[in-house]
Amino acid sequence: MSTDIRDVTYRYPTSRPGTPAPITNLNLTIQPGESVLICGGSGSGKSSVIRLLNGLIPKYHEGTLTGQVVHTSTNGNEHIISHEELFETGRFTATVFQNPRTQFFTTNVTSELAFACENYGMNPQDIKDRMMRVVNEINIPHLLGKNLFHISGGEKQRVACGCSMMSEPDLYLFDEPTSNLSPQAIDEFREVYASLRRKGATLVVAEHRLYFLRGLVDRVIIMTDGRIEREMTGDEFWALTDDERSQYGLRDLTAPPEPELPTIVANGNATKLPPTLVPTLAPSTTSDDGGSADSVSEPTALEIRNLQFSYGKKLVLDIPELRLPAGKVIVVAGPNGAGKSTFASVLTGLEKARGTISYRGEKLTPKKRLAHSYMVMQDVHRQLFGTTVRGEVTVDSAASFVDPAQVDGLLAEFDLLHLADRHPMSLSGGQKQRVVIATAKACQKDIVVFDEPSSGLDYQHMVAIAHALRELAAHGKVVLVITHDYELMNLCGDLILHLNKLSY
Numbered sequence: 001m002s003t004d005i006r007d008v009t010y011r012y013p014t015s016r017p018g019t020p021a022p023i024t025n026l027n028l029t030i031q032p033g034e035s036v037l038i039c040g041g042s043g044s045g046k047s048s049v050i051r052l053l054n055g056l057i058p059k060y061h062e063g064t065l066t067g068q069v070v071h072t073s074t075n076g077n078e079h080i081i082s083h084e085e086l087f088e089t090g091r092f093t094a095t096v097f098q099n100p101r102t103q104f105f106t107t108n109v110t111s112e113l114a115f116a117c118e119n120y121g122m123n124p125q126d127i128k129d130r131m132m133r134v135v136n137e138i139n140i141p142h143l144l145g146k147n148l149f150h151i152s153g154g155e156k157q158r159v160a161c162g163c164s165m166m167s168e169p170d171l172y173l174f175d176e177p178t179s180n181l182s183p184q185a186i187d188e189f190r191e192v193y194a195s196l197r198r199k200g201a202t203l204v205v206a207e208h209r210l211y212f213l214r215g216l217v218d219r220v221i222i223m224t225d226g227r228i229e230r231e232m233t234g235d236e237f238w239a240l241t242d243d244e245r246s247q248y249g250l251r252d253l254t255a256p257p258e259p260e261l262p263t264i265v266a267n268g269n270a271t272k273l274p275p276t277l278v279p280t281l282a283p284s285t286t287s288d289d290g291g292s293a294d295s296v297s298e299p300t301a302l303e304i305r306n307l308q309f310s311y312g313k314k315l316v317l318d319i320p321e322l323r324l325p326a327g328k329v330i331v332v333a334g335p336n337g338a339g340k341s342t343f344a345s346v347l348t349g350l351e352k353a354r355g356t357i358s359y360r361g362e363k364l365t366p367k368k369r370l371a372h373s374y375m376v377m378q379d380v381h382r383q384l385f386g387t388t389v390r391g392e393v394t395v396d397s398a399a400s401f402v403d404p405a406q407v408d409g410l411l412a413e414f415d416l417l418h419l420a421d422r423h424p425m426s427l428s429g430g431q432k433q434r435v436v437i438a439t440a441k442a443c444q445k446d447i448v449v450f451d452e453p454s455s456g457l458d459y460q461h462m463v464a465i466a467h468a469l470r471e472l473a474a475h476g477k478v479v480l481v482i483t484h485d486y487e488l489m490n491l492c493g494d495l496i497l498h499l500n501k502l503s504y
Helices: 046-054 109-119 124-137 153-166 183-198 234-238 242-247 340-347 366-372 389-394 404-413 429-443 459-474 486-492
Strands: 002-011 023-030 035-040 064-072 078-080 093-096 171-175 202-206 219-224 227-233 300-311 314-325 329-333 354-359 373-376 447-451 478-482 495-498
Touching: 002 046, 023 046, 023 227, 035 046, 035 234, 046 093, 046 171, 046 202, 093 153, 109 124, 109 153, 124 153, 153 183, 183 202, 219 234, 227 234, 242 459, 300 340, 314 340, 314 478, 314 495, 329 340, 329 459, 329 486, 340 373, 340 447, 340 478, 366 373, 373 429, 389 404, 389 429, 404 429, 429 447, 429 459, 459 478, 459 486, 478 486
Parallel strands: 035 202, 035 219, 093 171, 171 202, 329 478, 329 495, 373 447, 447 478
Antiparallel strands: 002 023, 002 064, 064 078, 219 227, 300 314, 300 354
16 A cells, blocks of 8 residues: 655644745655654654654644645555545544544553554454464553553554554554653664564664664655655665764764763662662763862752652652752653653642752742743643743743843754744644743743653754853752753763662
């Protein structure tokens, strides 16, 4: 079954006159059994291509569409996607999204895997047989029966892949599937993708993270402003020089090294040291001759004592003592399920917990923590409130960002000035991410927490975000960055705080 995008131009209904169309005069053919990578800068049209192929444009994302997207089946029948209902398109396409939570319909892994097949009226025994084949193929039989909200991000992504495989589609679509995954989870996703490729599946993946796809793609499409900028084979793509890669705004083509950062030492979640060890902030450094230098101490700005947080009866955070400095970019790392996002929510007053949190000697109630802090969430859709980008970054800004010239300067810093009058919800995922990060800077809070801020960002904008994080730290803020992204850590990290799953 081949898939053709034939001279397609598309505009979202929120697009303003004079702004470039997300897709312009696009022509693309996907051959059966092909593995195609679509890449390019933030807002280049990658996700829009995926939405064209699965019918979400124009059935869900309404707008002005010219041209056709046509699936031709093995018997020669043509399916014009814009004429098909989504439940019909779902018979021959399956999509794995950036955030798998947005595509789940049930709360249980087993029910979710069966959901599509049940809705198509398959025989129950056939569903069970297919499910066991799929879960064994992608190594998730241990997840059957588990609550979808109690498994890690990487496990959710594998469940989403399993759901797509249950449909046995002609075309698999992946929209930035690794943007929020740990290095280990990326390796696991690569195994699933490689397995599908070995079976001869037709695969299209839109991605910013590229290194893990080496050896797994036949063709690469580089997009700019809704158009195909360049098309090449996989071998030609992996042979690009760093200068060529940077020219297209692409991230590294090789696996980034794990950063070697001084470590903040504590206990509970924050280390596996015995509880009897007195915790301190002790970044270790190395002398010029390779030997161990004296420990470095930083003045404490944020002090945490006896912090505990539970979901029901399950204790997920237990940090007896932790001291964090201002003026440094502190990377918060650890496996999925270690409580990193929960830790951020407690620090910023979004969740109540036992224990005390003090800022420069003042004990902060949750209400005071809300006033002192700002958090850029992993799902930025939850914190977009304005009707324009300009309005969004000023909705809670400090007095210095009320002046229009200051606002324009901030928008220009994050490459958002040309989008100032756009509705935030009409932007790409990476553009939305930059809007919320710009808002965080405008608020000028004392404590700023970023949860996976490089999600959906190309190389150029990731560098800009890293610069903004360092600038916030230079102004004396307490800056914490929750991330799995080694590239971002290497660009801006000063210290690292490891959180681990509790073993008690």
